[in-house]
Amino acid sequence: MKRGILFVISAPSGTGKTTLLRRVMGRLEGLNFSVSHTTRAPRPGEQDGRDYHFIPREEFEVMIEGNRFVEWARVHDNLYGTATAGVVGQLAQGEDVILDIDVQGAAIIRESSELEGVHIFIAPPRLAILKERLKGRNTDSDETIELRLKNAVTEMASAPTYDYLIVNDDLDEAAEMLASIIIAERARCHRRPNGEPLQFEKA
Numbered sequence: 001m002k003r004g005i006l007f008v009i010s011a012p013s014g015t016g017k018t019t020l021l022r023r024v025m026g027r028l029e030g031l032n033f034s035v036s037h038t039t040r041a042p043r044p045g046e047q048d049g050r051d052y053h054f055i056p057r058e059e060f061e062v063m064i065e066g067n068r069f070v071e072w073a074r075v076h077d078n079l080y081g082t083a084t085a086g087v088v089g090q091l092a093q094g095e096d097v098i099l100d101i102d103v104q105g106a107a108i109i110r111e112s113s114e115l116e117g118v119h120i121f122i123a124p125p126r127l128a129i130l131k132e133r134l135k136g137r138n139t140d141s142d143e144t145i146e147l148r149l150k151n152a153v154t155e156m157a158s159a160p161t162y163d164y165l166i167v168n169d170d171l172d173e174a175a176e177m178l179a180s181i182i183i184a185e186r187a188r189c190h191r192r193p194n195g196e197p198l199q200f201e202k203a
């Protein structure tokens, strides 16, 4: 059976990754968003089980000790992780999976011998615009916004290690680019079922 494709997507917080992913997932079929576990508190409007599995730190630590994450990292003072169970099962069943994870998590996946992914980095056009977006989202305190902006500078340095880079300036254009990458990756020859070439009947 054909294996699913793992899309690993990273972006500094506030770049517009969630907005872009919602658009593209509303347009392309067969993309499964991997819901991460986090110790962060839910933001207004976020739903447990849909946006994240919101769990206490002690529960997160038990999951680490039980080896239940394919990757996990401390990001902006909270813990975030991708549970192995869902991702590995969906890929084996031929379903495409999207991981929305930070640069540390993406590096762990890249180094893993078990999971091969298509790595996509989404960047803001400028730091000043990132600040505007974080403020405009109205979900984080000034202190949290400053921490996220500071971390954005180091995260941007990892962009060249990704397979693709999308600058999210115009939302429509960035969404088009993300959808195009996913469509093109699905069409790659080596992804054909069992790697078999197309067979044409003789005329």
Ligand code: ADP
Pocket (backbone or CB within 6 Å): 011, 012, 013, 014, 015, 016, 017, 018, 019, 020, 133, 134, 136, 137, 168, 169, 170, 171, 172, 174
């Ligand atoms: P992330 O998931 O990367 O943290 P969000 O998707 O929550 O970011 O976007 C942060 C804010 O920026 C939201 O208010 C969103 O509406 C806005 N936004 C996202 N993309 C764009 C864009 N291309 N132009 C203007 N505003 C945008």
Ligand code: 5GP
Pocket (backbone or CB within 6 Å): 010, 011, 012, 013, 014, 036, 037, 040, 071, 072, 073, 075, 076, 080, 081, 082, 100, 101, 102, 103, 104, 105, 106
């Ligand atoms: P936020 O708190 O804004 O939802 O996410 C903060 C950062 O954590 C984002 O960069 C997001 O991609 C990252 N993140 C979300 N889930 C995971 C995960 O499971 N693992 C890792 N390593 N990072 C994650």
